[in-house]
Amino acid sequence: MGNPFDSEQVHKEIKEALLKNDQALAVAKINEYFDQQKNVPLNIAITGESGSGKSTFVNAFRGIDNRDEKAAPTGTTETTMEVNPYPHPNHPNVTFWDLPGICTTKFPADKYMKHVGFEKFDFFIIVSSDRFKENDVRLAKEIQRMKKKFYFVRSKIDNSMRDEERTQRDFNKERSLKKIKDNCLQEQGLKSPQVFLVSSFDLQLYDFHLLEETLERELPEHKRDAFLLFIQKNTKYFATLSSAVAGVLIPGLSIAVDIGLLVGVVKQYVYKFGLDIKSLQSLANRAGVPLKELKEATISPLTATQVTPPIVMKVFAQSPNQITLKAVEEGTRFIPVFGIPTAMALSYITTYRGLNTFLDMLAEDAHRVFKKAMGGSSFKTEAFVHE
Template sequence: MGGASSRDQRAETSNRLEDESSNSTSFTDEELTKLQSDYDTGGVEKVKTVVQQKVTELDNTELNVAVTGQSGVGKSSLINAMRGLGLNDEGAAEVGNTETTKKPTRYKHPNLPNVCFWDLPGIGSTDLPANKYLKEMKFTKYDFFIIISACRFTENDTKLAKEIKRLGKNFYFVRSKIDNDLDSNRKGGRQFNEEEELEKIRNDCVSKLQKAGIPSPRAFLISNFDLNLYDFSLLNKALEHDLPNIKKSIYILALPIISLEIVEKKRKELRKRVWMLATLSGGIGAVPVPGVSLGCDIGIVIGGIIHFRQCLGLNDSSLQSLAKRAGKPVEDLKAVVTTPLVGGEITLDVINRLAWGAAAATISVIEITLDIIPVIGSIFGAGSSFLVTYKLLSDALDDLTESAQKVVTAAFGTENDAK
């Protein structure tokens, strides 16, 4: 019985680490090869320097998303929704039907300040001709563009898309307020199949964009008030496919927590950071962990846990915003949280209460499978604080992910499971 349990545990750990290494580790293959070479020539300290540079790059890389369209199409509502904010939340973009913006307006992500959404006035809603519009809006600074329409895409929208393409940037057509269209049909007493109606709207958008000269256009149908409906997941997949490695990771971590699918995507991205932070801990500032003869850099562990908590939407402000959007008391969401890592300051005492000191018994399993992690397995062996930090952060991420899953289920039910 005990042997079977041990084998199962080893298999689970191995699968988890294989999951990490089979996905991007935020290093390219060339960078991993260089990492090995750096270790051969400069030892562990040189590797730590390279890893620290990568962590700094991840923390400091900016992602700038431009949202443009005519007044009243729902730009502000979409910007708020993609940041997980409601109309009355702090930092929310003002929603209205009057075009008040004559220049780009920046809205920072509430948990990731290097992620910014920019509200741009529609190309036909300013006094600027098209050739000056691109310069005034500083198009070269944005990573991609979302062009929104509430009914049909105009000649100005297609002209804008062509100029964006000329600059080598990606753009995505979003047809907003789809729920309003469907509600109008229902109120009119018309009998219709919702899926067929959505496909009709989608095909009409694509057909008109093709006629306007946009090659292979894609149009995504969105409800700004319920991102779980219609094509928001398809839009995310398109963006994730098109964005370069680090920006893709940042975009995923910035997504609002609205489904179990998104929680899982975030878990995979955060898992990539665990081994990097563990590498940085490697024996510096080691603080003994009860039940383990080794220590770790508690500052790195606590900083990692706080970052995980924010990205998974488990900080207090994110839970408040989620509760408002779901129409549930925030107490109902907090009631399903099962980890002491949520709701207060992260201290050594909090970590000790989780009884992770008992991880000493399972560290040998990680030692056996460390060679799955590129390069690092050959650098740190048994007796390293790398192992303790890795185990602590891995278990913290698992705990927080489980609570995030429960929060999403409490907020939206089970319908939003990964598809």
């Protein structure tokens, strides 16, 4: 799960194009830069307490018998001692990670997050064979702190139902299932994710197929979230490029370069989030929703239009602070001794803030469009974020 943004040659070529004020070449190189990272992975962690049936669940989801040589090891004792990857059966860029159980001798609860590299994962499935316990709450709160999402899977539900039937005088299957699902999270005061009741040995029963369908349907949005986090981590790179150019004593160069840089990056944001007109039309066709309705769900002037310097600068200019900082930067570069360092710092700040503003705006539009499309009854799942 290393950072794939490490193409030094492309980095160098982008910088050279910017320094020459060759905006067309810079945009082309920025496109190349993003194309090299087109397969942004989605890493789904399967976590929970030891003995909750995590590995069996991973095997069931992959359609593999526990005895298969490619299966995740299972057993009555803790068998998962390392963080192990298993490919999604239908999506090559999606990986399930079978995590060791929390609160074992090797992975005590207070050190678990660090030991398994919890922050590296994009999405989580918390598996529990019983009530939502203290350690499950710990996991859920950490996931929410990271502003990521998760499903809660109550495993071995067949055992729970047998216990219910033996102990209840007026046993009712549907009522018992609803009670179990409703009680999973609400007592802990957490913002409830989706809850699924499953038996990994009786896949046709309970919510297993609903879980499969839900993950498949929501996979585009999970990929969008992963892409957003991925890009956020690399925004500083583009800001650093802007800062480097600000140190060159050529009047107007920094502003010209920043416009070219912003246009090139924002074009990729729009495309990667599926907000260009071609992608929106394709989504409208798949979802059975009129293109006009998808457009009406958006708020950014950058969506469903050609991204040009004037429109980028129009959005950029909506923040007076950004314009002020840019003007101060241009004026300070020629002040002896302190001018260049100050200009470089200001250029970094304005570009970093500007890109984050564009990113937040377009991510919000992507979310709005996805939700609108999901309202269509004939929605067919395909990648919402371009791969």
